[in-house]
Amino acid sequence: MASTAASLDIPVPADRVWQLVGGFDALPDWLPYITSSTASEGGRVRSLTNAAGGVIVERLLAFDDRARSYSYAILSAPFPVTDYVATLTVHEVPGQDASRVEWSGVFTPVGVDDAEAVALFHGIFGDGLAALRRTLAA
Template structure:
């Protein structure tokens, strides 16, 4: 099993960031490469569609609103890994009114090297956090 993580400091309050990303069905609100999603199983399973039309099905494994974090596993996806578990957390940077968002995951590569799988998910996390930052900036300064 391998792990990767990406984090980004975002110039917005942790509560504001969590308000945008804390809902398990909120990915289409801030992640441009996930334009559509649908909840099922009482809100614990999300079925996502990526830009290529691929389907990704994920299950909410843990949720802590007070700590601003949730973890999810992948049930079905076009990714070369098994045993995927990911966590998205919004941390407060004391005294700055700024949020540090961390997206991490553990998984076992399947048919690819550890480095290839790490590069894939690190890219997804880093690109996703950059998109989150852009979404929040647009909402702060509408065109």
């Protein structure tokens, strides 16, 4: 199994960041390469469409509003991995009116080596967090 993580400090209070990212169906609100999200099964499953027209279906595994965190699994996607589980968490930065957002995942590469799969998701996580910062700055 392979894993990767990215984190980013954002000069915005954690509650405000969580208000934007904490909705499991909210990715199109801050992640530009996800153009739409359709919730099903009472909001526990999201079907995402990316800018290239690919569809990614994910299931919410855990949600903790107080801890500002959720975990999800990919059910189907055009990615070369299986057994993908990721977590998105927003932390307060002590003594500051700022947040640290962490996005991490574990997965089993299929048809590619670990380094290639790690690079793919590290790029997605890092680019996604940068987009979140830009959205919050607007």
